[in-house]
Amino acid sequence: MNLLKSTALACMVVACSPSATAEDVDRRLDAPATGTVSIENTAGSVTVKGWSRSEVHVTGELGSDVDELEFERDGNVTKVQVKTRRRSGRAIATDLVIRVPQNSSVRVGGVSIDIEISDVRGAQRVSTVSGDVDSEVFEADIDVETVSGDIDLRGNKKVSRVQLNSVSGDIDVRDLAGEIEISSVSGDLVVADGRWSRVSANTTSGDMDFEGELLPNGRVDVETINGDLEVFFKGKLSAEFDIETFNGTVKNCFGPKAERTSRYAPGRELRFTEGDGSSRVTIRTLNGDLSLCKD
């Protein structure tokens, strides 16, 4: 009987606790059409959508252990920050949907948040430790950093500068153009259907698939220690190729075959020119195999 009473009392205490329930949020602020929206959320998700209004609109659900949602404007910058106490419980996961003026720049940061961005025309700067990032890119620069989260970017072949870094997350980039710098340690990299003036890619053990067009006077630099590479050029190509691997194999459908660098070592190198050689392609691997081809 005493046990029953104690259990009932405990249930009442938990039920009456002020932090037991999540809180809905629906707030708006006027914002400049080309300002910056800065968003910070520790855990949960952030979905950012561009719209035609000069207003930032935040909706969503705050985790029950969240202290407050700070939402304010300071000049050109509108700030959305989910604040939790230092020793708050684990229920801090907060899901937000944020509408921003479509020409805004956005900065989004978090620890364990999935981030989705669409219809935002300004620059994007995104960092998360373990969440995934999914974004649509227009003509502005984008810079994404994750530790274990995957990065997925979609574009429309408008020129931009793209900088993507992950530690173990995979990176998948499609239909972008311009300049890209992309690196991971063990994550795999896919760069597909782009039109590039400059590509710089680096992995330690991640594999890389590149499929795209290299513009005249362009440059591709790829380096990997143990990752395998598949490089496929689309469209008209005119480039000097400089390829070297210490212990990998080279398959080349352009014609020339890779040659041994030494009688006593396994290394192979391949140097040739396609067209008038206005662009330059440099590839280095330690153990990674390379497959090089064109359409």
Add this chain to the structure above:
Amino acid sequence: MNESDDRNSDAGDDAVMAAARALPKGIAPGRDLWPAIAESLADPLADSLAEPFAEVAIAPQTGLPYWQRALGVAAAVVLLVGGSSTITWLAVSGGESAVVPQQVFEPLQLQPVSGSFGAEYELGPDFMAARGSLASQLDAKLDRLSPQARAEVEKNIAEIRASIHQIDRVLADEPDNALLQELLLSAYRDELRLMRRVDGIITSVMRREDI
């Protein structure tokens, strides 16, 4: 006749000498690197970080032809200049977590690398100190990550270090292999860059008081 020839010859020599004296005493390089070098020298942090590469010791290479040694030295110079520039850039960019080599930190609990550069070269003690301090700064920050995220970072740093060991081993057999030197330097650079990047992400997303 002879006198006249001599006079003509003297006059010609004088003209040549005058023309030679009129030549510029020095030729300015096409690209003036000195301002950047001077700036680096003026920056004590850059200086201390560039120094390790200046301390790379080149072991005597007896038995090799002169041209091979010259090529080896040239390759080493390229590596040192490139390496020190990279390390300096890595250290001085993004000042929030700049490296302070003098500071003493607990080492990151990961397998250390030797700092060796094949059988021929050795990265200097200052480089190792700078690298160690960066590792320990990261170590402190990693405590703030979830165990899974921390394990992920450590696994990947260990992966880069395994690559460094791997390249270092084969470089010991082929010390003049420029590809291996390039890849090894790149792996060292990747390790530092990764530590800085993870440090940067953690700093930026956790600078608030809420975690």
